Amino acid sequence: MKVKVKRSGAIFIGITVFLGVAAANTGNNLLYILVSSMLALMLTSGISSIINLKNIEVRLIPPPEIYAHRRASFRVIARKSSVIPSFLIRVSSGIDETLFPIVDRRERETHLGFLFEKRGRVDRVRLTLSSDFPLGMFVRSMDISLDVPIVVFPAPIVTSLRILSSGSSMEGHSPYPFLTKGYEELKSIREYAGEPIKLIHWKLSAKKDELLVREMLDEEKEPVVLTLDMVEGDIETRLSKLAYLTIELIRLGYPVGLKLGDKEVPPERGNLQKLHILRELALY
Known part of the structure; x- marks a missing residue:
C-alpha cells in the first residue's frame, strides 16, 4: 500500500513536531500528554486506513461494445468480505474515478470509464483503490489487477x-x-x-x-x-x-x-x- 500526505496532514504533522520539541525543551507534562494524544491519533488513523482497504472484492462488467480511443463505461461492483464495512472508497481507472461512500457485505454498484489505446484482446485491467478515511489527512491506496477478458474494436473512421x-x-x-x-x-x-x-x-x-x-x-x-x-x-x-x-x-x-x-x-x-x-x- 502507498500513503500520500495531504496538506491538512502535513500541517498536523508539523504541529505535532513543534509541540514535541516544545515539550522536550520545557518539560511541560501537559504538552507531553497533548503530543502523545496526537501521535496516538495518527497511529489509530494508519491502522484504520489499512483495515479500511482490506478484504474489498471488486468486479468489472464491460459494455457490449468497446472501441479504441473512445471512453467505455464499465459497471463496477464492490463488496466487503468481512463484517467491518469500509468507507469512502475511491476506484480509479487512470482516466476516471468513482466513489463508494460505503462498501459492506452487500454488493454496491456504480460506473467507471476506461480508455484503451489499441484494438485487440485485453485480458487484464488495472485499478487503484484509495481512501482518506478516517481523518481526511492521509490517502492510502493500493493497485489491483482484475481478469476481464474483452475485445477492443477498431476506432471507427468515417468513410463514404x-x-x-x-x-x-x-x-x-x-x-x-x-x-x-x-x-x-x-x-x-x-x-x-x-x-x-x-x-x-x-x-x-x-x-x-x-x-x-x-x-x-x-x-x-x-x-x-x-x-x-x-x-x-x-x-x-x-x-x-x-x-x-x-x-x-x-x-x-x-x-x-x-x-x-x-x-x-x-x-x-x-x-x-x-x-x-x-x-x-x-x-x-
Missing part, C-alpha cells in the same frame, strides 16, 4: 458509402444470393435494424424484451462483403474504416459479410452480426 456503388473492382458486392426484404410476403422474424415502425412485431417484441421486425419479401438489398481492398490507408486505418462501414451498413439494414485473408464471414443482418465482424476486425 459511395465506394460500395462505385462500379469498380472495389465495390464490395457479394457472390452470395441476394437477400430481399419488403412489405408483401412474410419471410422471417429478426432483430430491428431501422425498418419502418409498421414492420415491428409488437407481441414478440414484448415477450423477448427487444425489438423484433417482420422480414418481408419484395424490396431487394444486396449483401455486401467487406474487404481490405475496398478502403485506403495503412492497415490500422483500413480496419477502422471497415469498422465504420460495418456499423453503418448494419444500421441501414444491409446483410454484411467480411473477408480477411482466409477468414470469411457470410453476410447477415442484425446486431450479433455486427459484433461478430467487429471482433474479427479487432483480432486481425
Whole structure:
C-alpha cells in the first residue's frame, strides 16, 4: 500500500513536531500528554486506513461494445468480505474515478470509464483503490489487477458509402444470393435494424424484451462483403474504416459479410452480426 500526505496532514504533522520539541525543551507534562494524544491519533488513523482497504472484492462488467480511443463505461461492483464495512472508497481507472461512500457485505454498484489505446484482446485491467478515511489527512491506496477478458474494436473512421456503388473492382458486392426484404410476403422474424415502425412485431417484441421486425419479401438489398481492398490507408486505418462501414451498413439494414485473408464471414443482418465482424476486425 502507498500513503500520500495531504496538506491538512502535513500541517498536523508539523504541529505535532513543534509541540514535541516544545515539550522536550520545557518539560511541560501537559504538552507531553497533548503530543502523545496526537501521535496516538495518527497511529489509530494508519491502522484504520489499512483495515479500511482490506478484504474489498471488486468486479468489472464491460459494455457490449468497446472501441479504441473512445471512453467505455464499465459497471463496477464492490463488496466487503468481512463484517467491518469500509468507507469512502475511491476506484480509479487512470482516466476516471468513482466513489463508494460505503462498501459492506452487500454488493454496491456504480460506473467507471476506461480508455484503451489499441484494438485487440485485453485480458487484464488495472485499478487503484484509495481512501482518506478516517481523518481526511492521509490517502492510502493500493493497485489491483482484475481478469476481464474483452475485445477492443477498431476506432471507427468515417468513410463514404459511395465506394460500395462505385462500379469498380472495389465495390464490395457479394457472390452470395441476394437477400430481399419488403412489405408483401412474410419471410422471417429478426432483430430491428431501422425498418419502418409498421414492420415491428409488437407481441414478440414484448415477450423477448427487444425489438423484433417482420422480414418481408419484395424490396431487394444486396449483401455486401467487406474487404481490405475496398478502403485506403495503412492497415490500422483500413480496419477502422471497415469498422465504420460495418456499423453503418448494419444500421441501414444491409446483410454484411467480411473477408480477411482466409477468414470469411457470410453476410447477415442484425446486431450479433455486427459484433461478430467487429471482433474479427479487432483480432486481425
